Amino acid sequence: MIFRNGDNFEIDYQVTEKVYEGFIAIFNDRNPLHTDEQFAKEKNFVGRVMHGAILIGFLSNFIGEMLPIKNVIILSYTISFKRPVYLDDKLKLYATVADIFPSVNCADFKYEFKNCDNITISKGKISIRVI
Numbered sequence: 001m002i003f004r005n006g007d008n009f010e011i012d013y014q015v016t017e018k019v020y021e022g023f024i025a026i027f028n029d030r031n032p033l034h035t036d037e038q039f040a041k042e043k044n045f046v047g048r049v050m051h052g053a054i055l056i057g058f059l060s061n062f063i064g065e066m067l068p069i070k071n072v073i074i075l076s077y078t079i080s081f082k083r084p085v086y087l088d089d090k091l092k093l094y095a096t097v098a099d100i101f102p103s104v105n106c107a108d109f110k111y112e113f114k115n116c117d118n119i120t121i122s123k124g125k126i127s128i129r130v131i
Helices: 017-027 037-042 053-066
Strands: 008-014 072-081 090-101 106-115 120-130
Touching: 008 053, 017 053, 053 072, 053 090, 053 106, 053 120, 090 120
Parallel strands: none
Antiparallel strands: 008 090, 072 120, 090 106, 106 120
């Protein structure tokens, strides 16, 4: 296994207009909390709340493109949303190898996304297999 327990990764992401519009164009989720500024503010948010699945897309990018090997597949993930994400938010993904299972070529990562104020936005676990 190429990973060791405790290996750490840090990746920067930003929820740009292109990411936001691309998500809506592909998945057609036009819930007013995500698309209507006034509606979101009436619900006591700062502005339109970005789709949580955008963070899942960032996780896919991390596993598929940012790891030092490409022959991996995601087996499962959990995600817990702690705070909303807004358009143009800059996020940092912190991921740590939490467990390794060499007999089945699998590893678990614990992760969290933090905003520029170092506040946790979401966190969870991803299990992968080296194929």
